[in-house]
Amino acid sequence: MRFFGHAAVSSVTGFPDLRFFGHAATATVTVFSDLRFFGHAAAATVTGFPDLRFFGHAAASSVTGFPDFCFFGHAAVSTVTGFPDLRFFGHAAVSSVTGFPDLRFFGHAAAATVTGFRDFRFLGHAAAATD
Numbered sequence: 001m002r003f004f005g006h007a008a009v010s011s012v013t014g015f016p017d018l019r020f021f022g023h024a025a026t027a028t029v030t031v032f033s034d035l036r037f038f039g040h041a042a043a044a045t046v047t048g049f050p051d052l053r054f055f056g057h058a059a060a061s062s063v064t065g066f067p068d069f070c071f072f073g074h075a076a077v078s079t080v081t082g083f084p085d086l087r088f089f090g091h092a093a094v095s096s097v098t099g100f101p102d103l104r105f106f107g108h109a110a111a112a113t114v115t116g117f118r119d120f121r122f123l124g125h126a127a128a129a130t131d
Helices: none
Strands: 006-013 023-031 040-048 052-054 057-065 069-071 074-081 091-099 103-105 108-116 120-122 125-130
Touching: none
Parallel strands: 006 023, 023 040, 040 057, 052 069, 057 074, 074 091, 091 108, 103 120, 108 125
Antiparallel strands: none
């Protein structure tokens, strides 16, 4: 379990390869192997399994993630329940996302509620209330 850069954490229960990179302010983190925070990550509660990662700017109040649940670029998410290969690319502001394999946000995607299955994608500018 390692802390790199600025890491302010009140409670961390960590298993192998829990790392904080850059600025990470977390209230409670219960994690398993390879849960990582890259760049600026402010999370209230994160329950993570292998390969749950935050890249760039990720502000999430609650994230329950399974393998390969990734945030790339700017991702502001209130609640995300994700399964393998649920990813946010570019600017993604999502209130609630229930995703299955290969649900991705590319470019600018502002969605209130998205329930996605395999290969459900937002390319370019996509503003959707419910999809």
